[in-house]
Amino acid sequence: MSAKRISFPVLIVCLIFLALFTGGVTSASTTRDSGPWWKTTPEPEVPSSYYRSILYSEIGPRLREIETTSNRVRVEVIGQSAGGRNLFLAIVSAPEAFGRLGQYQAIRQTMLKDPEKAQEMIDRFGDFKVPVFINASIHGNEYPGVDAAIRLIEKLAYEDNEEVRQILENVILLVNVVQNPDGRVMGRRTNANGFDLNRDFITQSQPETRATVRVLTEWNPMVVLDLHGFVDPMLIEPCTPPHNPNYEYDLYIKWALDLARAMEAELFAQTGFKAQIPFRDFPEGWDDWPPIFAPMYAMYHGAYGHTLETPYRDERGVAAHFAAVWGALKFVAAHRQEMVRDQIEIFRRGFLAMPQVAIPDEILAQTPYNQYNELTTIEFPAAYVIPADASLQANPHEAARLVDFLIANDVQVAQTAEPFSLDGTSYPKGTYIVWMDQPKRGLANTILWSGWDISTRPGLTMYDISGWSHPLLWGVSRAIMTDRIPVRTYPINRADPVQGFREGGAAKAYAYLPTSNAAIRATNDLLSRGVTVYRAHQPFVDSNRAFGTGTFVIPAIPALANELANQYGLRVYALSRMPRDLIPLRLPKIAVAADEGVRFVLKELGFLYTEVTAGDLNAGILTGGNFDVFINSTISYGALNVQGQSSLTAFIAGGGDYIGIGRTGVPFAISAKLLSGTYRMSTARDNGVVQVIYNPQDPISAQYPVLSHGFVYGPVWFTALEPGVEVSARLSEGAFFVSGFWRSWETSGAAGQPIVVHRSAGAAEITLMGLNPTFRAHPAHTFRLLANAIYTGLR
Ligand SMILES: [Zn+2]
Structure with missing residues (x-):
């Protein structure tokens, strides 16, 4: 429930309760520092025990100093961590680019609105830069990523040589300087809420993840490099099979493999360290199946995404990350035109509902290992149908949240302008439809599908989760439209708020159902304010209407009933008498x-x-x-x-x-x-x-x-x-x-x-x-x- 839908006094009460009773729990909305972003208040931090890693509290001031002394760097605060610490995005490019960032983003947007036109623009118009996104130390105790990111920013900010010029002329570098400030400060993998952010990209429950998703959807970076540790020799993706079929994997791997080799070569040239590339060097065990990881998620936005695992915990680890990223930037500068053309091809295929293409033989020939090519393509349905109407929707609250989630992820969602029927069910006007002929169909499908059971494939070892499905796990009714049915729709940019209602007439009590998380939040909100709330341990009947086990009952106070209906979107029923066998609830310890x-x-x-x-x-x-x-x-x-x-x-x-x-x-x-x-x-x-x-x-x-x-x-x-x-x-x-x-x-x-x-x-x-x-x-x-x-x- 968003804060703006909770009345002000309620919010105050909740905040007081949180402050009093949550102890070690960190509020997600705290901002630790006020004033300019670079004024970071120093606090006790756990630095690397292997080298003098930059402290989180030093990063803001350092970025500010770079920004004020170089005309190639601009810094934005893109959000706050769960612990309330700033997330910094450094944008690095040739000085003349900054006046034209809007123009570059417009080209990026053309990719999605009219991919063929964007491809023509790329072919004709040589003067464009491609965004490359560096995600530093999403795991807080994998320190070298952040230090490598700062070294990279400084080199590009101040040096003048042919390599630097080439990179600045061809690339807009987007550096998420410290993806997990809480983890860095505390010297641990997770953020202040205890979440591994590199498992959160398909859920986006954490503010750090959502901030990164906003940058990815805004820029559609062509390359995403996620800086981790520690695997020796240095690990540079692409991954082992199975590869999720919702990617356009043939286009990805065509460049990802060469890009990885370019990183490997630069790593060796600068440091003498060796690298390993799972796609080329491992049979299994390091897969890119679930889109829970930052670079795998970014692939749905057209990125060539790579996890880099630096081999060492000390300065050599910083040098390895820096060298690999430098190799990637040189490669991008040399090949950006063909690479971006293939990135747009991903969107064009989706836009025109073209079939996917299996990994070509010449790439399969570059690895001795089975890539399970039959798992790399899928037949997309024509659309997914998400009913909004309570008669067809098991959970209208989660349905609305799912629609908003899709839109926040740059998936196009429409509503029907007329009723239609599918597989014998009649859907009213206003039903949500996700047409699959859209640029980011892969992301749409990976959110809305039921997933695949790959248990019985011989020879697979999975790294993390292998099944997910937002409709099934959020309890949202959705139908699959296999072949296109003609129905008029219009695009939307947010879900309709869930409409609750309060039954009129005389009431001895009010009842609402326990069928949504909103009902639970409402109940605890009422309890925290001292309102009496009962729960039915047994079904009961009132005026010939049956109410099931778990139904909540409150006293006959219309203002409370209205609040449940209007602020929580609940359906509130007027009861003719107070049911028997009710359990009075309280907020338990x-x-x-x-x-x-x-x-x-x-x-x-x-x-x-x-x-x-x-x-x-x-x-x-x-x-x-x-x-x-x-x-x-x-x-x-x-x-x-x-x-x-x-x-x-x-x-x-x-x-x-x-x-x-x-x-x-x-x-x-x-x-x-x-x-x-x-x-x-x-x-x-x-x-x-x-x-x-x-x-x-x-x-x-x-x-x-x-x-x-x-x-x-x-x-x-x-x-x-x-x-x-x-x-x-x-x-x-x-x-x-x-x-x-x-x-x-x-x-x-x-x-x-x-x-x-x-x-x-x-x-x-x-x-x-x-x-x-x-x-x-x-x-x-x-x-x-x-x-x-x-x-x-x-x-
Ligand atoms: Zn890691």
Whole structure:
């Protein structure tokens, strides 16, 4: 929910609560420094222990000094990190270019509006520069990237020689000088929210990622180099197979391989270090399948994208990054015209809905390894249809968010000007349509598809996740239009806000449904202001209308009902009497030992929490009324000593609740005998989108669509459960695995088995989840499982 839709007093209250209770949690909207951007307040920092790395607090002043003493550099602040630190974009080019940056961007925009015209312009008009984007140290403790980026900026800012002139004349260098300021300051991989930013590009839950996406969509850089460490010999992409079919991989690899060789050659010339190129040198294990990585995501915007892994942690690592980037810039300066022509060809193919092209034989001949060429192309549908209307849309809130997400990612979205029908369903005027004949069809498809199950391909080893799908994991209804149906549409630049309503007439109470994350946020907002909110533990009937398990009920105060309808887009029903068997809710005191996804989602939904460690548990932190519920995905039972175990037992006996998630949180509960049952796990890296049967009458999966989806990463499922354990969700029978890589899913025996279960033990509620409801803050459809489990425990 955007801040502007929350009333001012509410916001103040929320901020006070956040400030009081979130402790170590960093607010995403803090700006640490006011005044000019280069006035950075020094703070304690963890520098590299291998060389004198530039401190974050020194970067702003250094960039300012360069900007004021060189007419080739301009610096912009493109956003703030999760911890509130500035993100700097240095734009480096020949001085005369700065008056014409708008013109260069206009050429870039022509690529998308009329790619053929842009190709003609490129052929005729020699005086153009191509943007090259350098992303420095997205992993905060991989220090050399930032120092190499600054060395690069300084060299181009001050030196005069033929190489520098060539580069400045042909390139607009865009340097994201420190992609992860929080990580650099703290000497760690992740940002202040604990997220690995180089896994966030398909989700964009973090402000650093969104800032980078804005630059990529604005400039469509032709080359993107992402500076990491540490692989020896230096690793320079392109990747091993499988290559995602939503790229125009033949055009990418045609230049990416030569560009990598140019980097390798310059690296050797400047430093004597060797390089390895996965596409050429490895059989498997370093794939570019999921668009979660910065350079892979950038490929959908037409970039030749490369991860560079410098070999050394010291000054030699800085020199290696600098040399490789320098080699790339020289190569681009020499070949920009043909390279940019092929970049535009990506957009032209999309624009004209042309078929993709497999990797040509002459490139396959340059590697001895199978590139799984049959996986590199796909047949795009004519369109994706996203209904907005509540009668056709399972989740109007997430549908609107998905439309806005597509648009923010430079995907063109339209709305229909007339009704139409597809596969027997009639869609009203105003339905969203994503036509696939558009320049960035690859990005559109990778967001909107269901993904592929590549589990059974022999010889593949996957590096990270292998399955994703925004509609399936955000719970959004969408249809696929295989062949084009004639229907008039008009382009849009934002989704319609979700329309709520409040039923008129006399009311003894108001009810709203738990079917969106907005309903959870609204509930916690009301609770934080001291408003009474009830939750129905059972279905109930009012005036011949049935309301399901988990329905929220508030007192008959029309102003509150209006607020839910207008500010949260909820449908609010007038009840003729106060239902019986309601559980009064309150904001519970939550102890959390969990990954960044759980913590992010709790915050996003408006829950307050305290992080606890195994040491805290052993010191008895759970007892003494400190907490109502313990959410665990990271502490194993073996980490508890005798005191920790008895403190846990006392906590549960006193009515405390336990929510265990995944391959650590579930076994913890079984070992602690919080719930008796047997479970199985597949290997830790198996992952993907699974089809799930939810029980809408169950309080944890309250009013979920029966047949929908979830995400697993190292899946856990139950094989036997003691009497009294209730099943909220189970994997579908048969072919439950939709997309991703889980080698043994067919023979695992997991089909049809419970994957979310719970039981009441006295006043305690024990909930175990074998799917990953909050994985990297992505699967918004399952965030509510966590909220519902918390509320259920308040019974
Ligand atoms: Zn890295």
